[in-house]
Amino acid sequence: MKRYAAITALLLLVLISASDVLAQYENEKDATIPLEHFYVKRQGIGTFRRILSKVTFGLSTGYGSTTFKHNLDGxxxxxxxxxxxxxxxxxxxxxxxxxxxxxxxSSGNTVQPGAFLASSDTTKLGFKSKAFNIPLKATIHIEFNRYRIGAGYSYEYTRLGSFNATSYSDKISSFSPDVSSFFMKKYFLMIGAAVYRYNDYLLVVDANIGGYKLGNKFDNSVIKKGIYFNLGAAVEREMSEYFKLFVRPSYEFKGYKISMPETGPSINHRMNAFYLNIGATYRFPELRRCFLKTCKAQMNHAHGNREYRSRVHPIYKKQNPHYGENYPNLIKYKGKNKNKLNPY
Incomplete structure (x- = not known):
């Protein structure tokens, strides 16, 4: 009797396994009853969508403080x-x-009574000024493992201050150049890596390397520029799998040479700067948004043989894989009810 029971159980197990295999339909047309739609084989993410999901866009603004400084050797x-x-x-x-x-x-010099003259042959001469910047920065990058590589563009408003002499400041007066403000454009490559994580916070160190344009108020025919380097460390707050907020302090090295009308030494200008950028990044989702307007599912889900992301889950919240976590706290635990022992 026991042997017959074991054989029967084995046959039932084989039949159930076979039914599970046969229930895997390749497309919805093969399903004949509504229940069979649950067993339709789901289509994977397309190649284009998979590549697009690796791309992250960023946008930020903030404040910058630039130190203009030059020496007058020669x-x-x-x-x-x-x-x-x-x-x-x-x-x-x-x-x-x-x-x-x-x-x-260039113009003529007239040495008036009471004039003060100083030469770089005997004293180190130069001028220094402070300026502030308001940058608007856009980036695009690809992440693989903990590394990232991309490019960006920055458009900055720069306001110049007065230039003060670094030597003989009691005898040489300050001056304001004929350009009080200008717009600077930057284009750069960026490389970086995530170095530390604490819960939803991520520390990323990166570098921006590229060129810049000083605008039409500068005579670019007599100016020679090099590349600039910007080194920073960003603290990112992961709001969801697609959306992050960040704060990025950085320090930048750049400069240019301006040639004199006649042959002779050029003047080297340094314009190093400190920046504090605040912004957000957004990564393209792997899944398409659910096409069904009445669908209220908060988590990734399937309709037929395709998987979709939620229509109602906001991008600034992490998605719990079980229920979406759109409303993680019940109303009875919110507001004035949270101090009640038994609000209902």
Missing amino acids: FGVIQNPDSMPKLFRPASVATGYSNWINRVQ
Whole structure:
């Protein structure tokens, strides 16, 4: 009797296994009754959608503080009473130069009574100024494992301050260049890596390397620029699997040379800057949004042989794999009810 029972159980197990295999339909047309739609083989994510899901866009703004600084090796400074300082070459005091920040203008020098002259042959001469920046930055990158690589573009408003002498500040007056503000454009490549995680927070170190344009208020025909380097560390807050907020402090190295009208030494300008950017990133989802307008499912789900993401789950919340977590706290535990022992 026991042997017959064991044989019967074995036959039933084989039949159930066979029914499960036969219930795997390749498409919805093979399903004949509504229940069989649950057993339709689901289609995977398409190649284009899979590639697109690796792409992350970022947008940020913030504040920057730039230090403009240059030395005047090979030049001298003449300060006449009640006038702005001018440059001259030690061999020719009669020829003066002004506006050497954005474009050089040559004019005659007249040494007036009470004038002060200083030469870089005996003293280190230069001027320094502070400026503030308001950047608008857009990036696109691809992540693989903990590494990321991409590119970006930044459009910045820069407001210049007065330039003060680094030597003889009591005898050489400050001056304001003929350009008080300008817009700067940057284009760069970015590389980075995630180095530390704490719950929903991620620390990412990265570098931006590229070029920049100073705008039409600068005479680009006499300016020679190099590449710039921006090194930063971003703290990212993962709001969901697609959406992140971040704060990124960084320091930037850049500079340019401006040539004089005649042959001779150029003036090297440094414009290093500190930035604090605040922004957000968004990654394309792997799954398409559910096509059914009346569908209220909060988690990833299937209709027929296709899988979709929720229509109602916001991108700024993490999705619990079991129920979506759109409303993780019950009403009876919110607001004034949270202090009640038994609100109902």
